[in-house]
Amino acid sequence: MRHGIERSRELRRNATDAERLLWRYLRHKQCLGQRFRRQHLIAPYIVDFACLEQHLVIELDGSQHADAHRYDTQCTHYLSYLGWHVLRFWNHDVLKQPEAVITAVINAFTRKSQNC
Numbered sequence: 001m002r003h004g005i006e007r008s009r010e011l012r013r014n015a016t017d018a019e020r021l022l023w024r025y026l027r028h029k030q031c032l033g034q035r036f037r038r039q040h041l042i043a044p045y046i047v048d049f050a051c052l053e054q055h056l057v058i059e060l061d062g063s064q065h066a067d068a069h070r071y072d073t074q075c076t077h078y079l080s081y082l083g084w085h086v087l088r089f090w091n092h093d094v095l096k097q098p099e100a101v102i103t104a105v106i107n108a109f110t111r112k113s114q115n116c
Contacts, residue, residue: 004041011039011046018060018091019048025102026058032109042084045075055084056108062091 015023019038026036026049040050042057049058057079061072076086087108094101 004043004046008039008041008046016060016062016091018062018094021098022049022058022060022094022101025098026105031102031105034109042079042082045079047079050084054109056105057084057086058105059086059088060091060094061088 015038023038025031029035034051034054034056036049036051036058038049040047040052042050047057048060050056059072059075061068072088076088079086085108087104089101089104
């Protein structure tokens, strides 16, 4: 567990450009008043962003993830099994169309609240 916390801190310090940009939109409850955490440990995985209250995970994938499809699929299935809803976006989409990504996140909150 200790290793996971240290790795989370390291990932926050070395965030990608896409992660830094999306964090500007998510921090301080800017997205529908929901609180997000960065590089949050949901053992054994560390997710890019997590809204604990809504059980929503946002994962950003770069070009290095093209070969990690199997790992990403396993992670998504595991988190879904635990009751998390996982949204995945390419870094390129966050950098080029951040408003569209935020709209997709807001839509996920809206759909989730309609299903309750």
